[in-house]
């Protein structure tokens with residue numbers, strides 16, 4: 001649906017060059033909610049703006065609907081762009097126009113008949129929950145309501161792709177949640193593919209099925225959300241994950257737990273059906289190992305329960321070895337950690 005192939009973007013400045021994107025390659029499949037996360041300056045905005053040609057790449061290919069976006073004729077590009085809606089952090093509404101006219105604007109510009117416009121705009125205002133706000137002006141609305149208007153406007157041409165540029169960054173947590181739910185509904189009911197950029201891992205956790213982590217213009221980690229969240233490899237991805245899930249005892253808390261002779265601490269990762277296994281009970285009763293739970297946390301990642309445990313095991317060396325064999329048989333990831 002959208003594919004970046006070896007994309008580079010260099011901004012030329014008077015005496016220097018800024019490489020905003022470096023050899024970026026990945027695919028957004030149909031019906032994905034694909035999240036791109038990175039710190040400020042990572043290149044996220046530049047990347048998303050290439051898709052609807054708000055920026056032009058320096059080299060590489062940005063393929064939308066089967067063709068490189070720069071290979072289309074002007075006329076073809078117009079119809080490709082109609083197929084791509086976009087929403088922004090600061091909504092970008094026209095304050096001098098009513099809500100109705102803001103949503104209607106793309107259709108007015110296309111010369112669509114008034115009756116058709118009214119039917120479509122009314123339908124979309126109802127869909128975003130603003131059926132009674134058509135006659136109001138943007139500055140009479142809350143931030144969340146403004147973003148709903150912007151979403152209705154982005155959908156008015158029935159696009160197959162929706163680009164979201166930090167769409168919830170200016171909103172409070174509750175409003176953010178309601179907008180994210182709306183985006184999910186758009187993806188599920190209308191089959192719209194969503195490419196979003198954010199600096200908040202909670203946004204990725206709540207609605208994305210895939211994620212790319214960017215740093216210094218490069219994609220440094222990419223994959224299904226469950227994979228990247230459960231096994232982040234780079235320091236940056238680990239930092240982002242730690243903002244939404246706690247996977248370990250904090251160093252301060254660690255200091256409060258006394259060391260013990262003849263004890264082994266292990267860290268376990270469990271997910272899916274593994275969380276229903278009576279692991280601790282089995283280790284105690286079957287293998288005669290004493291157990292202290294030093295740390296435990298459970299999170300929901302895309303509907304999959306994911307758990308992290310740190311256990312202190314005490315017992316005969318053979319009993320500990322047998323416990324490890326049992327964990328291996330259950331395919332549970334674990335490692336010994338320093339006390």
Ligand SMILES: Nc1ncnc2c1ncn2[C@@H]1O[C@H](COP(=O)(O)OP(=O)(O)OP(=O)(O)O)[C@@H](O)[C@H]1O
Pocket residue numbers: 011012018019020038039040041042043044045046047199
């Ligand atoms: N029009 C421009 N001219 C020159 N440099 C630019 C331009 N747009 C972006 N850059 C530079 O390109 C790099 C990537 O910027 P970009 O805005 O894509 O990052 P970002 O990850 O979206 O960050 P933020 O979340 O702060 O917007 C930065 O170093 C930025 O200064």
